[in-house]
Amino acid sequence: MSEQEIREIRLNPIVPTESVLVATARSMRPKKAEDLAPRDTRKHVETCPFCRGNEDKTPPEIFRVEAEDGNWALRLVPNLYPVLGDDRENANFTFGLQQTIDGYGRHEVFVDHPDHGAAVQEMSETHIEKMFRAYRRRMGELYESDPRLKYVLVFKNFGPAAGASIPHTHSQIIAMPVVPVNVEAEVRNSAEYYHKHHRCIFCALVDEALTFEATIYDRASGEIRRKVDVGQYVIERGEHFIAIKPFASRFEWEVHILPLVHSAEFLDTPDDWLPDLARIMRRTMSRLDAVIGGAQYNFFLHSVPHGEDAGTHAASYHWHLEICPRTSIPTGFELGSGLFVNTISPEIAARKLREVVLEG
Numbered sequence: 001m002s003e004q005e006i007r008e009i010r011l012n013p014i015v016p017t018e019s020v021l022v023a024t025a026r027s028m029r030p031k032k033a034e035d036l037a038p039r040d041t042r043k044h045v046e047t048c049p050f051c052r053g054n055e056d057k058t059p060p061e062i063f064r065v066e067a068e069d070g071n072w073a074l075r076l077v078p079n080l081y082p083v084l085g086d087d088r089e090n091a092n093f094t095f096g097l098q099q100t101i102d103g104y105g106r107h108e109v110f111v112d113h114p115d116h117g118a119a120v121q122e123m124s125e126t127h128i129e130k131m132f133r134a135y136r137r138r139m140g141e142l143y144e145s146d147p148r149l150k151y152v153l154v155f156k157n158f159g160p161a162a163g164a165s166i167p168h169t170h171s172q173i174i175a176m177p178v179v180p181v182n183v184e185a186e187v188r189n190s191a192e193y194y195h196k197h198h199r200c201i202f203c204a205l206v207d208e209a210l211t212f213e214a215t216i217y218d219r220a221s222g223e224i225r226r227k228v229d230v231g232q233y234v235i236e237r238g239e240h241f242i243a244i245k246p247f248a249s250r251f252e253w254e255v256h257i258l259p260l261v262h263s264a265e266f267l268d269t270p271d272d273w274l275p276d277l278a279r280i281m282r283r284t285m286s287r288l289d290a291v292i293g294g295a296q297y298n299f300f301l302h303s304v305p306h307g308e309d310a311g312t313h314a315a316s317y318h319w320h321l322e323i324c325p326r327t328s329i330p331t332g333f334e335l336g337s338g339l340f341v342n343t344i345s346p347e348i349a350a351r352k353l354r355e356v357v358l359e360g
């Protein structure tokens, strides 16, 4: 495949207002990975409150998941500096154009692994499975604890380039009284698609990725305008899950993981799907780490929101995990235009990810 220069604006099929400028020309290239601070790879740090032996340095544990050796494998603790917390007076006011909603919610931290700098691809699949099981358990508990909670977001910042302020490997869970705008946009647009086409747009995307190829001809001349090898976007395919490189990727190495069978709600994921999810996750992260040379990333779970109209999106929304490796810092152009700039063609990125040879 020739690595020809691409310069085009690609629309996100789910949220068309969110577009990406794919521009592989050198001039578009912002600050790159080599300038970003490296992540902490140490196994144990005496002074780290999340390392084994320092359990008394965190706020009281909400729950722990045990490892085979009886020690803890994963702990959940309240966040010391929560962005959302208990009810406060003086919230929920409207004055002219000033409106506030009470910053009520929960903010908690999963210590994902006892080893300080453990990356997901270095964890065992049994451990990753425990991690997803813990996410599912806490999400369920939080939704049940308070009907005012409309959205529970699980996410991980890994490495300083991804904004992780604590170097010990961890993820976070934030339960909030509002639905985040990007999730709201996905929910609304997929519902619209459903009304028009009577099917889930995420399922349609997966089907498209599993189709082999398409040739687009010019109507007048009959010449080939573009050959689309649609299957090239599949990075990993398991029994229940698929990892896809989005055609309109906002980030150079962005990959999404989705269940193959339609499912709107992460909480409904059956136990016997979790080993496959763990496997696809570990393999995808290994590929990313090999290609980028030390992946620093944000990942987040998008599942159907709760609240009054929760049931209405069961057929049209499809839960997924978005993995967004951070290899550059947003530029003024991106912040000022709202247009994401991707300097590596998603097709070439997908090919590089697929070419990684994995052991096991």
Ligand SMILES: [Zn+2]
Binding pocket: 044, 045, 048, 049, 050, 051, 115, 116, 117, 167, 168, 169
């Ligand atoms: Zn640590």
Ligand SMILES: [Zn+2]
Binding pocket: 200, 201, 202, 203, 204, 261, 262, 263, 316, 317, 318
């Ligand atoms: Zn679906």
Ligand SMILES: [Zn+2]
Binding pocket: 186, 302, 320, 322
């Ligand atoms: Zn999403």
